[in-house]
Amino acid sequence: MEDVETSIPDRFKKIVGRYPDRTAISTLEKALTYRELDLATNRVARAIGAFQKADHEPIGILLGPGIDRIVAFLGVLKSGNFFVPMNPSSPRSQLADILKDTRANLLVSKAIYNALSSQLAKGDLRILDVDQYGYGFSTDRTELSQSPGNLAYTIYTSGSTGIPKGVFQNHRNMLHDIMVRTQALHVSTQDRIAGTGAIMTAFLALLNGATFCPWDIKSKGAALLADFLERQHITIFETIPTVFRDLLFSLTGRRHCSTLRLIWLSGEALLLRDIEAYRKQFSDTCLVLNEFSTTEVASASMFFIDRQMKFSTSVIPVGYAVDDTDVLVLHQNGKVAAEGEVGEIVVKSPYIAQGYWQRPELSAGTFVCDSSGTSLRSFHSGDFGFKSADGCLTHLGRNDRQAKIRGHRVEVAELESELMSVAGIKEAAVAIRDDAFGNSELVAYVVPIVDTHVTASDLRLALAEKLPPEMIPAKTVVLKALPVTPNGKLNRRALPKPENTRPELAVAYVTPLTPVEKELSRIWTEVLTLDRVGILDDFFDLGGHSLAATRVISQVFNYFKFEIPLRSLFESPTVAQMAEVVEEHRGKLFSDEDLECILAQIESMSEDEAQKTLAEKNNS
Numbered sequence: 001m002e003d004v005e006t007s008i009p010d011r012f013k014k015i016v017g018r019y020p021d022r023t024a025i026s027t028l029e030k031a032l033t034y035r036e037l038d039l040a041t042n043r044v045a046r047a048i049g050a051f052q053k054a055d056h057e058p059i060g061i062l063l064g065p066g067i068d069r070i071v072a073f074l075g076v077l078k079s080g081n082f083f084v085p086m087n088p089s090s091p092r093s094q095l096a097d098i099l100k101d102t103r104a105n106l107l108v109s110k111a112i113y114n115a116l117s118s119q120l121a122k123g124d125l126r127i128l129d130v131d132q133y134g135y136g137f138s139t140d141r142t143e144l145s146q147s148p149g150n151l152a153y154t155i156y157t158s159g160s161t162g163i164p165k166g167v168f169q170n171h172r173n174m175l176h177d178i179m180v181r182t183q184a185l186h187v188s189t190q191d192r193i194a195g196t197g198a199i200m201t202a203f204l205a206l207l208n209g210a211t212f213c214p215w216d217i218k219s220k221g222a223a224l225l226a227d228f229l230e231r232q233h234i235t236i237f238e239t240i241p242t243v244f245r246d247l248l249f250s251l252t253g254r255r256h257c258s259t260l261r262l263i264w265l266s267g268e269a270l271l272l273r274d275i276e277a278y279r280k281q282f283s284d285t286c287l288v289l290n291e292f293s294t295t296e297v298a299s300a301s302m303f304f305i306d307r308q309m310k311f312s313t314s315v316i317p318v319g320y321a322v323d324d325t326d327v328l329v330l331h332q333n334g335k336v337a338a339e340g341e342v343g344e345i346v347v348k349s350p351y352i353a354q355g356y357w358q359r360p361e362l363s364a365g366t367f368v369c370d371s372s373g374t375s376l377r378s379f380h381s382g383d384f385g386f387k388s389a390d391g392c393l394t395h396l397g398r399n400d401r402q403a404k405i406r407g408h409r410v411e412v413a414e415l416e417s418e419l420m421s422v423a424g425i426k427e428a429a430v431a432i433r434d435d436a437f438g439n440s441e442l443v444a445y446v447v448p449i450v451d452t453h454v455t456a457s458d459l460r461l462a463l464a465e466k467l468p469p470e471m472i473p474a475k476t477v478v479l480k481a482l483p484v485t486p487n488g489k490l491n492r493r494a495l496p497k498p499e500n501t502r503p504e505l506a507v508a509y510v511t512p513l514t515p516v517e518k519e520l521s522r523i524w525t526e527v528l529t530l531d532r533v534g535i536l537d538d539f540f541d542l543g544g545h546s547l548a549a550t551r552v553i554s555q556v557f558n559y560f561k562f563e564i565p566l567r568s569l570f571e572s573p574t575v576a577q578m579a580e581v582v583e584e585h586r587g588k589l590f591s592d593e594d595l596e597c598i599l600a601q602i603e604s605m606s607e608d609e610a611q612k613t614l615a616e617k618n619n620s
Contacts, residue, residue: 004175007146009078011175011207012038019189019209025067026192026213026232032067034209037074039139044075044108044130046137051106051128055080055144058102058154062086062095062109062117065216068130070202072108073153077171080144082151084166085199088113089218090468095120098156101166101358148172153199154357155295166357167295176351177298178204180322184302185236185262185289192259194229195238198266200298221550222246223557229257238264241274242406242439246547248277249437250554256281266291266299268404269397270316271438279307292318292327292345292395296353296366296379300345301327301393317394318385325349328378329387337386342396345385350375405440406547408470412442415463415471419444422462424452427482430473431495436529441543443498444473447481454478457506457541474543476503500529505541509534516579523555524575535576560586 020035032040048059059076061083063069069085076083084102086095099107099120109117110130117127152174154166181187181204189209195201196217205212213232215225217239225247229237237260239247244265251257263278263286270290278288288305303319321327328336329343337343348370355363370376384396404410412430419428427447435441448454456476463472475498483494502509512521512535524533528542539549556578562585572578 004172004179005148006175007077007148007150007171008152008174008203008207009074009144009146012074013141015207015209022189022209023211024206025070026211027067028228028231030067037071037206038141040071041074041078042139042141043137044071045078045142046140047128047132048075048079048081048106048108049142050137051126052079052081056150057081057106058084058104060084060086060099060102060104060107062088062107062113062120063130064088064219065197065214067214068110070206070212070214072130073199073202074206076108077146077152078142078144080142080146080150082153082168084154084156086156087468088116091466092116092119093466094468096122098166099125101156102154146171148175151354155199157295165359165362167353168355168357169298169353173298173351173353174200174203175207176324178207180299180324182208184322185264187236191235192233193236193238194232194234196240196243198238201238217243218546221546221553223250223550223553226250226257229260233259235259236262236264238266240267240404240406241265241270242268242547245274245277245437245439246550248274248281249551251281256283257286258283260286262287262289264289264291266293268440269395272311272314272316273438275305275309275311275316278305282307290316290318292393294347294379294381294383296381297325297347297349298351300325300347300349303392313394315394315396317388317392319392321391321393324351327393329385329393339389340386342384342386345381345383345393345395346378347381348376348378350377352377352379405442405470406545408468410442410471415442415444415467415473418463418466418471419446419459422454422459424448424454424458426450429482429490429492429495431492433497435474441474442471443475443477443495445477445479445482445495447479455506456503456543457538460541469545472540472545474545478504501531502533502537503542505537507534507536507538510536510576512575514579516582517575519559520556520575520578520582523552523559527551527555533575535579536574539573556582562586 016034016038021033023031024034024037025032059081061069061072063072073083084098084104086098105124106126106128107117107120108128108130121127148171150171152169152171154168156166177200187204187208187210191210192213193201193205193210194213194215196215202212202214213234215228222243234257244263260282265288275288284307290303290305291299292301293299299322301319301321303317326348328346328348330346331337331343352367355367366380368378368380370378385393387393415430416428419425425446426449429445431443431445432440433443444459446454459476460472477496477498483491512518517535521533521535525531527548528544530542533542560582568581572581
């Protein structure tokens with residue numbers, strides 16, 4: 001990487017000039033060279049300019065992971081504005097809050113999201129359809145001059161009050177982070193980098209002349225991820241530990257992703273069992289990077305692991321501070337913690353986020369200017385950790401009531417508030433526990449109103465109308481009363497550990513009878529760690545989610561020797577329905593062409609659409 005005192009479009013222009021015919025983005029269905037990507041993003045910039053005359057404005061991007069979203073990101077930056085990523089699978093109310101907070105008056109989307117974008121299009125908000133980019137707009141470069149201090153993006157995370165908060169970054173900070181990661185990861189034009197959602201992963205590839213290969217984990221799952229990494233000859237794979245565990249699960253007795261040289265993990269705790277599994281599945285030339293990063297600071301520290309490295313604890317360190325960054329562990333009084341002492345992780349650098357959009361008081365309390373009068377600022381992360389004698393950082397998790405669930409930050413207070421709003425619930429509490437696979441999951445503890453009957457099915461249905469999938473509790477425990485301390489406060493430590501028994505559902509338990517039903521029931525009980533599963537039980541009412549679904553698909557493949565697309569589980573969320581799908585497909589072996597067709601169908605289906613399909617089927 002070169003000087004960070006430039007803009008992303010200017011840096012990208014240099015890369016296009018050097019490598020016009022190299023592949024910039026590649027999926028199983030489509031690929032673009034750098035020249036083609038440059039022309040496509042120029043057209044987007046021109047289209048935005050026709051809609052929006054002013055620059056330095058927020059532009060909403062309502063697109064799922066893939067080529068269209070990357071084209072939109074770069075096009076927005078070339079137009080002199082900054083982008084606001086919006087996940088189409090998020091609840092409409094949450095998306096509306098983001099648009100209201102940013103005051104964006106332009107939303108970039110596409111035809112498959114027309115219904116959702118139309119619902120959001122209130123006031124002066126206009127919709128720019130990516131499918132119409134090819135009509136009437138020039139591919140000539142806009143040649144806008146931009147300052148390194150101009151805003152590049154605003155990414156929203158949930159706030160403690162349920163109101164989203166936007167973290168905003170400028171071009172200088174993005175380019176510095178890419179420079180740090182380029183040097184640490186030794187990124188070159190020969191790399192093929194796959195990612196499962198992190199925006200910076202795409203820019204890391206595209207501003208280095210490498211190839212970016214996005215994988216939509218929400219719609220495609222992890223069952224076919226190993227094949228994707230192998231077929232795309234991926235050298236660097238970025239993801240969260242939860243997805244990495246599912247990849248390890250699907251690798252058992254199968255391919256080992258021979259071209260991988262680096263597995264790049266962040267966002268959640270990495271466990272010793274993960275490293276032990278990595279040692280068995282990957283070659284000596286493949287390293288693991290465990291990174292401490294947040295939306296506010298991008299990369300703060302790194303720790304590289306090889307197959308020979310030994311650990312004495314079950315928690316894997318997140319390593320040492322990156323260039324131009326100091327990572328401190330502070331006590332509540334502001335003093336630096338001694339070796340091994342636990343304190344709050346504070347990151348000091350000139351390159352941390354500008355703050356929280358439209359939240360000056362919150363920004364002032366979290367981003368603190370250095371008393372020296374320099375450009376240094378400190379970000380108080382709200383995470384616990386400690387340092388070893390040589391300065392190696394170990395991250396222990398949140399010190400407030402936030403959690404990372406499948407890579408998403410979740411506020412426990414927000415979920416408890418939503419639980420209390422469900423009809424028939426008197427009291428509610430939420431705990432964060434580890435499931436059988438070492439992943440964090442949410443457990444809801446509810447006390448019903450007297451003479452009110454509440455099931456796990458009732459809660460999931462009520463919460464799914466307001467909350468994204470990662471905020472739906474995996475388990476529900478019904479209590480007569482919440483445990484309290486002597487002074488009457490909730491005693492969270494006394495909340496009982498949930499049992500691995502089938503929860504009470506809206507349907508009665510029905511025993512599996514046929515061989516296929518019995519085998520599917522066995523697979524479901526193993527994946528969901530339950531004592532039994534009836535053939536009419538809903539997978540998601542039992543605590544299943546999209547990533548758990550991929551484990552089911554992988555086991556079904558290994559047992560029945562053919563693959564069922566992830567979409568079939570959403571459309572057949574009971575053992576009885578899936579047994580019908582199995583009988584229908586039994587004996588079929590898909591060719592590569594058939595498999596690509598199935599992947600294309602899955603890719604076109606967002607998680608929100610899958611949930612709607614399930615709801616429509618259940619209501620039919």
